[in-house]
Amino acid sequence: MEASEPKIEDCAVPVTSTIRALEKEIAHPIVYQLVRVDGDGRLVPATQDEIMAVEDLLEDDKCESKLVPDTRQISESCITEGYLLERNSFQVTEEKSNVLVDPVPDLGKIDAPEKVAVHGLVPLSELSNVDQSVRTDVCSHSQDAPNEDTPNEDAPSTSATGSSWKPDFSKLEGKICLDDLPVKELQETFKATFGRETSVKDKQWLKRRITMGLTNSCDFSCTTFIIRDNVVMKKGEEQICHRVKSRISADTENGVANSNSRGSLSDHDNRIKDDSDLSGADVSSSAFESCNVTKDLNTEQITAKRARKPTKRYIEELSEIESRETSEKLALPDKISRYQFACPETHIRPTKNVRSNARPLVTRQDSLGGSGVQIPFVSRIRRSRPRENFMPLLKLQPSGMDMATRQVRSAFDISGPQEDDKRNNDLIKTRSPGWTQQPLIAACEKDEHYSGMKIVELENDVEVNDCSEDNSDENVVTVPTQKGGMRRKHHRPWTINEVVKLVEGVARYGAGRWSEIKRLAFSSCPYRTSVDLKDKWRNLLKASFVQLPAEKGILNSRKQASVPIPAPILSRVRELADMQGQIPPVISACKSSGHSSSDRSVHEARSGFL
DNA sequence: CTTAGGG
DNA sequence: CCCTAAG
Numbered sequence: 018m019e020a021s022e023p024k025i026e027d028c029a030v031p032v033t034s035t036i037r038a039l040e041k042e043i044a045h046p047i048v049y050q051l052v053r054v055d056g057d058g059r060l061v062p063a064t065q066d067e068i069m070a071v072e073d074l075l076e077d078d079k080c081e082s083k084l085v086p087d088t089r090q091i092s093e094s095c096i097t098e099g100y101l102l103e104r105n106s107f108q109v110t111e112e113k114s115n116v117l118v119d120p121v122p123d124l125g126k127i128d129a130p131e132k133v134a135v136h137g138l139v140p141l142s143e144l145s146n147v148d149q150s151v152r153t154d155v156c157s158h159s160q161d162a163p164n165e166d167t168p169n170e171d172a173p174s175t176s177a178t179g180s181s182w183k184p185d186f187s188k189l190e191g192k193i194c195l196d197d198l199p200v201k202e203l204q205e206t207f208k209a210t211f212g213r214e215t216s217v218k219d220k221q222w223l224k225r226r227i228t229m230g231l232t233n234s235c236d237f238s239c240t241t242f243i244i245r246d247n248v249v250m251k252k253g254e255e256q257i258c259h260r261v262k263s264r265i266s267a268d269t270e271n272g273v274a275n276s277n278s279r280g281s282l283s284d285h286d287n288r289i290k291d292d293s294d295l296s297g298a299d300v301s302s303s304a305f306e307s308c309n310v311t312k313d314l315n316t317e318q319i320t321a322k323r324a325r326k327p328t329k330r331y332i333e334e335l336s337e338i339e340s341r342e343t344s345e346k347l348a349l350p351d352k353i354s355r356y357q358f359a360c361p362e363t364h365i366r367p368t369k370n371v372r373s374n375a376r377p378l379v380t381r382q383d384s385l386g387g388s389g390v391q392i393p394f395v396s397r398i399r400r401s402r403p404r405e406n407f408m409p410l411l412k413l414q415p416s417g418m419d420m421a422t423r424q425v426r427s428a429f430d431i432s433g434p435q436e437d438d439k440r441n442n443d444l445i446k447t448r449s450p451g452w453t454q455q456p457l458i459a460a461c462e463k464d465e466h467y468s469g470m471k472i473v474e475l476e477n478d479v480e481v482n483d484c485s486e487d488n489s490d491e492n493v494v495t496v497p498t499q500k501g502g503m504r505r506k507h508h509r510p511w512t513i514n515e516v517v518k519l520v521e522g523v524a525r526y527g528a529g530r531w532s533e534i535k536r537l538a539f540s541s542c543p544y545r546t547s548v549d550l551k552d553k554w555r556n557l558l559k560a561s562f563v564q565l566p567a568e569k570g571i572l573n574s575r576k577q578a579s580v581p582i583p584a585p586i587l588s589r590v591r592e593l594a595d596m597q598g599q600i601p602p603v604i605s606a607c608k609s610s611g612h613s614s615s616d617r618s619v620h621e622a623r624s625g626f627l
Numbered sequence: 628c629t630t631a632g633g634g
Numbered sequence: 635c636c637c638t639a640a641g
Binding site: 529530531532547548551555 | 628629630631632
């Protein structure tokens with residue numbers, strides 16, 4: 018890090034720039050940063066005065082339009098200065114540039130978060146590395162800027178913004194459960210952490226802020242403390258603490274304790290609500306706040322201290338988390354997600370076929386920074402084949418299962434320790450978002466013929482991400498094999514959606530062009546290899562002809578073990594099979610005789626075999 | 628690497 | 635779903 022004094026030299030130009038447009042373009046969740054471009058071409062944080070000034074300009078206009086002139090002007094200035102200021106959200110690879118993105122986390126007032134003052138020093142050369150990906154790292158703050166050119170907050174309450182403030186960790190003598198602290202204490206801690214007062218009373222906000230501040234603080238990471246689950250504790254203590262917490266929340270779950278005294282229950286609720294509230298331009302969920310919600314502790318911790326260039330794996334993990342979070346938050350049933358928060362490092366890994374949802378907060382020690390930073394542990398999307406030596410890996414992380422299972426157990430009922438493997442299975446199955454069957458497409462329900470079906474359109478463009486329902490890959494079962502040790506088998510039930518896509522794909526590109534179909538229709542489903550598609554098609558084919566005679570009762574027939582494939586789809590499959598001459602000779606001989614499309618199909622089928 | 632088919 | 639043979 019370069020110690021760069023905020024020396025404002027010549028040609029100071031106030032800069033407003035959009036640093037982040039929230040994904041999904043909620044309202045106008047735009048955060049502006051205020052910087053100046055100084056003489057030798059660096060962006061220097063705006064001074065308090067400048068911020069004030071600009072704030073006046075911004076006064077009561079939330080809309081972007083008024084800002085346009087400013088922005089334009091500024092952009093020009095920047096370019097003139099040899100700078101490029103991305104108007105969109107940007108992510109900077111810190112390793113390459115000693116960029117200090119420091120969007121001052123704590124504006125004292127939640128109400129005016131659009132005017133976050135941010136400062137960053139971004140030389141042009143580095144800005145070319147700016148990653149325009151939707152994800153933004155701007156929200157994670159590297160407070161480890163050695164230059165004490167502290168927060169230029171526009172926070173009104175900012176008083177002690179001296180340039181020589183150092184975090185005061187003297188308060189961190191034992192472990193602190195932020196969850197336990199009353200607002201007042203939190204405010205104190207906040208002050209200790211950021212060096213200024215705050216009047217915010219929102220506990221959630223305070224906790225988040227503090228956690229973030231500490232996590233990203235270089236000074237802090239030099240201590241022997243770590244943060245986990247809103248608990249500041251000594252390294253090494255986290256395990257213990259965690260168990261305790263988990264147990265407690267399990268109890269709460271049982272209704273054994275309505276321990277408001279500990280506040281854990283309400284807190285969990287808050288968190289969950291908080292996390293699932295992404296979409297709402299909620300009162301308290303300012304643009305800034307939301308963005309933090311998105312990243313939450315996970316990513317905040319990641320960005321804590323990154324001295325070295327992140328490995329490929331690191332990056333993969335990061336992105337996976339993010340994608341996972343967006344999809345999971347929407348669907349997670351309360352109970353389950355609560356468990357995850359309660360026992361982050363556990364994997365629920367019941368015996369068979371159950372996808373573990375326990376992901377969001379799984380962390381491990383990161384060796385990258387050398388200082389034991391916690392970064393989330395996620396396994397990456399499987400690229401091709403599963404690794405063969407999978408078991409050893411499992412052995413290394415056995416911690417969770419027991420506890421997790423027990424908790425699920427205790428939470429759902431009082432069943433004895435026997436016979437509940439199956440039980441757990443079912444329970445989780447019913448709650449797991451990935452397994453929830455999507456509502457059938459309306460037209461599919463009644464219509465028997467495909468012509469009436471309004472299957473999700475497979476337009477030429479990219480499919481909507483309807484595979485996003487579940488991204489967890491933890492659906493892993495080990496299967497014994499004679500020749501080797503164990504081999505990994507992951508099973509992923511086909512959703513109706515996928516089936517429909519497959520069918521449509523076949524309709525378009527023809528059966529056999531599996532890789533094409535995979536590319537075009539299943540681009541959003543990294544799992545599902547072309548082989549999978551082929552296999553599935555084979556099954557569909559089989560199913561479609563088997564079920565042909567009894568076409569009516571299928572939809573509502575007894576509980577079909579797995580997702581029953583709606584008859585219309587099967588019809589469609591048959592149709593396609595006809596058209597493509599895929600009718601199995603045997604079947605086509607006996608079964609297709611009486612059906613409308615069979616004449617042609619017979620021809621084609623025949624011709625195919627001649 | 629993709630496809631096809633068997634296990 | 636996995637594996638393998640064949641283009």
